[in-house]
Amino acid sequence: MSPVDALLVVGGGPAGHAAALAFRAAGGTGPVRILSADEDPPYNRPPLSKDYLRGETGEDELPLSAEDGGPDTELDPDTDPDITVEVGESVIALDPAARTVDLASGRTLSYRTLVLAVGMEPVTLPVPGGDHPAVHTLRFLAQARALRGSAEDARTAVVVGSGFIGCEAAVSLARRGVSVTMVSPQDTPQEKRLGAEVGRRLAGWLDDEGVRLLGGRSVERIEDGRTVVLTDGSTLTADLVLAAVGVRPVTGFVQDAGVAVQEGRIVVDEHMRTSFPGIWAAGDAVLARNAAAGRHLAVEHWGEALAMGEVAGRQAAGDGTAAWSAVPGFWSEIGDRTLKYAAWGDGFDDVTVVDHAGGEPGAFTAWYARDGVLVGVLAHGADEDYERGGELVGEGAPARD
Numbered sequence: 283m284s285p286v287d288a289l290l291v292v293g294g295g296p297a298g299h300a301a302a303l304a305f306r307a308a309g310g311t312g313p314v315r316i317l318s319a320d321e322d323p324p325y326n327r328p329p330l331s332k333d334y335l336r337g338e339t340g341e342d343e344l345p346l347s348a349e350d351g352g353p354d355t356e357l358d359p360d361t362d363p364d365i366t367v368e369v370g371e372s373v374i375a376l377d378p379a380a381r382t383v384d385l386a387s388g389r390t391l392s393y394r395t396l397v398l399a400v401g402m403e404p405v406t407l408p409v410p411g412g413d414h415p416a417v418h419t420l421r422f423l424a425q426a427r428a429l430r431g432s433a434e435d436a437r438t439a440v441v442v443g444s445g446f447i448g449c450e451a452a453v454s455l456a457r458r459g460v461s462v463t464m465v466s467p468q469d470t471p472q473e474k475r476l477g478a479e480v481g482r483r484l485a486g487w488l489d490d491e492g493v494r495l496l497g498g499r500s501v502e503r504i505e506d507g508r509t510v511v512l513t514d515g516s517t518l519t520a521d522l523v524l525a526a527v528g529v530r531p532v533t534g535f536v537q538d539a540g541v542a543v544q545e546g547r548i549v550v551d552e553h554m555r556t557s558f559p560g561i562w563a564a565g566d567a568v569l570a571r572n573a574a575a576g577r578h579l580a581v582e583h584w585g586e587a588l589a590m591g592e593v594a595g596r597q598a599a600g601d602g603t604a605a606w607s608a609v610p611g612f613w614s615e616i617g618d619r620t621l622k623y624a625a626w627g628d629g630f631d632d633v634t635v636v637d638h639a640g641g642e643p644g645a646f647t648a649w650y651a652r653d654g655v656l657v658g659v660l661a662h663g664a665d666e667d668y669e670r671g672g673e674l675v676g677e678g679a680p681a682r683d
């Protein structure tokens with residue numbers, strides 16, 4: 283068995299990256315090891331559906347660095363030889379009492395403190411043929427590479443799902459000259475999450491970009507990875523099919539170890555503490571208590587993965603004050619248009635959409651409220667509203683008229 287790691291991080295995404303950096307920045311000493319099941323060294327995920335898919339940037343621009351956020355410390359083995367990153371290493375079992383993890387490669391590693399930052403994996407479409415190898419999903423660089431490769435020769439594409447990743451990828455493909463049809467069970471994109479009015483605007487953006495939206499339709503089956511049969515009997519045949527239909531946490535080994543997990547997510551408090559001493563968890567895979575919200579939230583944003591990872595790393599280094607209290611923030615780029623969203627993200631009962639004349643064309647802000655209290659803001663071309671709105675949400679300000 284190798285020497286005991288002072289900090290062992292499972293996951294090479296932003297949460298794991300920030301945890302390792304924060305551990306050092308908070309004075310944590312001793313060997314730090316980051317394990318990633320991914321075969322590629324840690325990279326930025328957001329460009330995979332944007333500039334990388336459009337073919338405007340290459341893989342050389344993807345690697346994660348300290349500039350990608352988190353504490354101001356380089357994650358660089360040259361400057362900190364006691365931080366190692368091991369890729370292609372998957373944890374398959376955890377023993378919290380013995381403080382060890384087993385890897386698929388057959389090794390067992392011991393830790394003093396552990397941060398679980400395992401993130402998500404994309405789900406396949408749960409219909410016959412949905413798991414055909416030719417049907418693309420998009421989470422990992424290897425998947426993005428395959429999708430971009432297919433896009434090079436494709437004339438037509440079907441994108442199933444109208445979430446942020448579906449919308450971003452559809453527009454990126456369209457900008458490459460691919461004729462794109464989007465199929466969504468919702469009438470307009472993001473309708474459930476952001477409301478019908480915002481959904482209508484997003485549908486307009488897709489239309490402007492040449493993406494044909496088939497809303498209110500569901501897929502019945504996929505034949506040969508290329509022919510999409512809808513429940514209304516219509517058929518779409520395309521050179522490329524992308525299923526952007528959601529993700530699930532990869533926490534089977536965590537649950538098996540007896541760590542508290544709810545609907546697949548690792549349950550942590552605002553200090554990112556799991557139900558076992560010496561084990562913290564952060565990022566997309568957690569259900570975390572937010573100190574300002576006063577309740578647990580499931581958040582899948584890059585910036586929050588960094589923020590939660592930082593809390594976990596500082597805690598592991600002995601800084602017991604570190605806590606997650608920021609209002610979760612998210613941005614999305616659909617072609618040239620940017621949406622900025624700051625919200626608790628767990629529901630609203632009222633939305634007020636305000637148009638802004640005179641600035642960026644089509645600029646607007648959507649204010650979300652629940653029980654008379656502001657719970658979110660979504661801004662396009664209105665950065666001040668986004669900044670101020672995030673503060674108001676954090677303060678629990680009353681709903682906008």
Ligand SMILES: Cc1cc2nc3c(=O)[nH]c(=O)nc-3n(C[C@H](O)[C@H](O)[C@H](O)COP(=O)(O)OP(=O)(O)OC[C@H]3O[C@@H](n4cnc5c(N)ncnc54)[C@H](O)[C@@H]3O)c2cc1C
Nearest residue numbers: 293294295296297319320328373401565566582583584587
């Ligand atoms: C295409 C795309 C575009 C996106 N765009 C945006 C955006 O514009 N804005 C935004 O805010 N968010 C965006 N996101 C979401 C953002 O990428 C995630 O919120 C973020 O990556 C979550 O970070 P994480 O560290 O929790 O998990 P991940 O980034 O998923 O990393 C998890 C890591 O854990 C590893 N792992 C998993 N299981 C094991 C195991 N058993 N053993 C070892 N390693 C393991 C994985 O290999 C991976 O390295 C996007 C996501 C995608 C896929």
